[in-house]
Amino acid sequence: MDKDLEHSFVTHLDQNQNIVHKVCRLYTNDRESHNDLFQEITIQLWKAYPKFRGDAKFSTWMYRVALNTAITLYRKSKKSIKTADFDAMDFKIKAEEYDDEVEEQLKLMYKAVKELNDIEKALVFLYLEDKSYREIADTMGITEVNARVKMNRVKTKLKKILNP
Structure with missing residues (x-):
């Protein structure tokens, strides 16, 4: 795994994770589903990141991946969102607290x-x-x-x- 690629991804994700939280809020109704969708979007972003060419701003690309992931999963299962196993990836991303109030x-x-x-x-x-x-x-x-x-x-x- 390319450490520069990983560092670049983690930096971009850390700076823009509020986008993912907002998408999760639109497509989920509880904290557990929110966290599951956040994890799945992060996985999809990581899988797609090597193809990110920088033609658009990172945030625009991130919106597209996050929305497509949420819509796809939402349509597959209106009640629960199944996620991929994230244990294999060791990213150190500080998750911002999600404000329920x-x-x-x-x-x-x-x-x-x-x-x-x-x-x-x-x-x-x-x-x-x-x-x-x-x-x-x-x-x-x-x-x-x-x-x-x-x-x-x-x-x-x-x-x-x-x-x-």
Whole structure:
């Protein structure tokens, strides 16, 4: 195993792990599932890291891998997420504490977002991360115009969910 590659990966992951936590929060309902999904996304990021060419920002690439992993696992099993064994990899990544004490307004928003389909969830997530429509389009593999149209539809849908 290339130590430079491993060091680079761990550094990138450590600096951007909040992205993975946010994706996990969207697609899980409890701490155990959150931790399992975090682990699975980390494994998928590690497996894909040698192919990361740097054409996009690391965070954009990380969003794409994390969202694809979460959506794939979520679709396979709506109730529980199965994860790969991570014991073989010895990364020393300091996990940030995940704060379960979120504000009431944030809880309501997450509850509304959970009613959206997988693609809509991903759009909202990237939008809330202040990503430009260009970055959203690149991450999701769609056109910028399509990203704008879909986001406007999602905003309308969320308003209906939050204000029935």
